[in-house]
Amino acid sequence: MAGSKAPRPAPGSRLTGKEITRFFKALAAADPEPRTELRYRDPFTLLVAVVLSAQATDVGVNRATAELFAHARTPEDFLRLGEEGIRRYIRSLGLYRNKAKNLVALSRILLERHGGRVPHDREALERLPGVGRKTANVVLNEAFGEPTIAVDTHVFRVCNRTGLAPGRTPREVEATLQRVVPDRFRRGAHHWLILLGRYICKARRPECWRCPVREICRYPDKELSADRTARARPKASAAPRRAAARS
Ligand code: SF4
DSSP: OOSOOOOOBOTTOSSBHHHHHHHHHHHHHHOSSOOOSSOOSSHHHHHHHHHHTTTSOHHHHHHHHHHHHHHOOSHHHHHHHHHHHHHHHHTTSTTHHHHHHHHHHHHHHHHHHSTTSOOSOHHHHHTSTTOOHHHHHHHHHHHHOOOOOOOOHHHHHHHHHHSSSOOSSHHHHHHHHHHHSOHHHHHHHHHHHHHHHHHTSOSSSOOGGGOTTTTTOOOTTOOOOOTTSSSOOOTTOOSOOGGGGOO
């Protein structure tokens, strides 16, 4: 029988391998060197910033750490400051009491078991108080260059809407991403997906009209007109607006 079969989606994805490559090429073209928006100086301050970012925005965390890091940048500093001292700088963030407690406890463990350094090791990271899989993935990727992909609320939404890696849980989405994202895009994937979700594929109303992956995305309810927005947007602005988050 004549006629060619349609290419199959990659395992776990609704997109084909070619579409996934096009997807990441488009994101890479819009933002060739994606980085976290959290401000940090070294692996320890990155770890602190990521722990603080649970239920807080990166902008809020950066505001708090600008002050905090002026007074404390090492595990020794954090122990000296103590819970009470740390709380003073992070009161504006959700769960600040618990976060202060975890930061003191993890600083102590880093000094006692890891020579004061952040371990380049998933298991050791996940044993630290306040550090779960997502935080470990961010630290491994950003501080140590590992091709890990942290799945937060933005990544979860984007992966489900687009069909790139649909899943019921972050862990399921992460497992599919690890399978289908081509090696050369692994390191940047987490950042590209977060920025896409944060600035374009927003929870309440995705801005599909300026989305770099709109031709590939499988979301059935794409918003292809900007008409309902209060402000007119530049028509060719495909790059996620990282700068908008910087105050
Ligand atoms: S086309 Fe729309 S739904 Fe799809 S990823 Fe882009 S913004 Fe999200």
